[in-house]
Amino acid sequence: MQEIHLTYPVKEDITPGQVVLALGFFDGVHMGHQHLISVAKQEARKKHLPLMVMTFDRHPSEVYAKNNDFIYIDSLKEKTDKMAKLGVDYLIILKFTKSFSKISGQDFVDNVIVKLKAATVVAGFDYTYGPKEKANMKHLPEFAKGRFNIIKVPKQTFEGKKIGSTEIRKAITNGQMELAYDLLGHHYVMSGTVGHGKRNGHKLGFPTANLIWQDKKAVPKIGVYATQTKVNGKWYNSMTSVGYNVTINQERKIYIESNIFDFNENIYDQPIAIKWFKYTRGEVKFDGLDSLKKQLEKDQTQIKDYFACNLEK
Numbered sequence: 281m282q283e284i285h286l287t288y289p290v291k292e293d294i295t296p297g298q299v300v301l302a303l304g305f306f307d308g309v310h311m312g313h314q315h316l317i318s319v320a321k322q323e324a325r326k327k328h329l330p331l332m333v334m335t336f337d338r339h340p341s342e343v344y345a346k347n348n349d350f351i352y353i354d355s356l357k358e359k360t361d362k363m364a365k366l367g368v369d370y371l372i373i374l375k376f377t378k379s380f381s382k383i384s385g386q387d388f389v390d391n392v393i394v395k396l397k398a399a400t401v402v403a404g405f406d407y408t409y410g411p412k413e414k415a416n417m418k419h420l421p422e423f424a425k426g427r428f429n430i431i432k433v434p435k436q437t438f439e440g441k442k443i444g445s446t447e448i449r450k451a452i453t454n455g456q457m458e459l460a461y462d463l464l465g466h467h468y469v470m471s472g473t474v475g476h477g478k479r480n481g482h483k484l485g486f487p488t489a490n491l492i493w494q495d496k497k498a499v500p501k502i503g504v505y506a507t508q509t510k511v512n513g514k515w516y517n518s519m520t521s522v523g524y525n526v527t528i529n530q531e532r533k534i535y536i537e538s539n540i541f542d543f544n545e546n547i548y549d550q551p552i553a554i555k556w557f558k559y560t561r562g563e564v565k566f567d568g569l570d571s572l573k574k575q576l577e578k579d580q581t582q583i584k585d586y587f588a589c590n591l592e593k
């Protein structure tokens with residue numbers, strides 16, 4: 281897959297010939313996105329054309345709503361990796377600037393879609409490309425003026441509800457990791473490196489790898505989780521706490537830390553990834569380290585049992 285960063289207006293000749301173009305922001309590359317991309321892939325095969333996906337370098341609401349605290353399911357790197365796995369040939373990452381945010385629907389069609397040489401555009405039923413009253417899927421044929429075909433992908437649902445990035449962000453921040461899994465079609469993952477803590481973990485007999493994560497990623501709600509942690513390319517079962525470490529700490533800072541089962545290595549500053557399976561309990565302020573340690577022993581038994589019974593999910 282070729283990853284191409286562009287700014288508006290798009291220059292011609294990005295690709296040698298025509299493409300099938302899938303449009304969306306695709307945060308999470310969830311089940312709905314995967315379906316849309318498979319529809320686009322089929323069309324590309326049928327037409328013997330490459331499959332191009334276009335997304336933006338940041339979520340439009342960061343610019344429209346001046347929302348600098350926008351929370352993402354995926355970093356750009358995670359999205360790119362998922363797109364490559366889905367068999368996308370070209371991933372266009374268009375810079376979403378203030379001036380770009382003001383263009384009309386017709387400009388978007390003439391100076392983005394047509395310049396990218398789309399033979400067919402594939403987008404979801406609710407895709408917008410400017411002011412939503414006009415720049416929507418209903419009006420796309422008027423702007424297209426017959427220059428490309430349009431495939432509108434209907435709403436995808438799970439148990440009667442829309443599969444959407446907003447719903448998935450909510451599931452993650454509510455600790456509903458199994459729902460997030462059902463909507464994403466894969467487990468939620470957070471990556472980063474291992475930072476230093478206060479060395480209390482070793483004192484407790486439960487050393488924890490403290491995750492330094494990308495601050496724009498969705499953080500599961502405070503509590504304890506059955507997780508898997510990837511170290512040196514290998515996934516280990518683990519238990520992870522998202523919390524303020526209230527028994528030990530005074531500060532109001534969230535820590536994400538994993539005690540990795542059957543593992544004993546120094547991994548400070550190394551990359552790790554955490555795959556989130558299930559919320560098991562909330563954070564408790566214990567009266568001392570002994571009570572915390574007893575609870576950690578119970579957590580370990582409970583979470584080991586969980587993995588023994590749920591090998592794949």
Ligand SMILES: Cc1cc2nc3c(=O)[nH]c(=O)nc-3n(C[C@H](O)[C@H](O)[C@H](O)COP(=O)(O)O)c2cc1C
Binds near residue numbers: 505
């Ligand atoms: C599975 C798990 C559950 C935890 N639960 C709690 C808790 O309920 N209350 C709490 O104050 N700290 C909890 N902790 C955090 C510990 O306080 C923390 O791991 C310990 O202080 C080590 O910190 P350090 O990394 O700074 O050495 C938990 C940690 C883990 C790994």
Ligand SMILES: Nc1ncnc2c1ncn2[C@@H]1O[C@H](COP(=O)(O)OP(=O)(O)O)[C@@H](O)[C@H]1O
Binds near residue numbers: 476477478538543
């Ligand atoms: N089973 C394990 N799970 C997590 N970290 C481990 C494990 N075994 C050894 N370690 C190492 O120990 C460190 C954590 O020890 P801990 O006493 O909790 O220190 P800190 O307070 O610096 O996090 C980890 O960063 C890692 O390098």
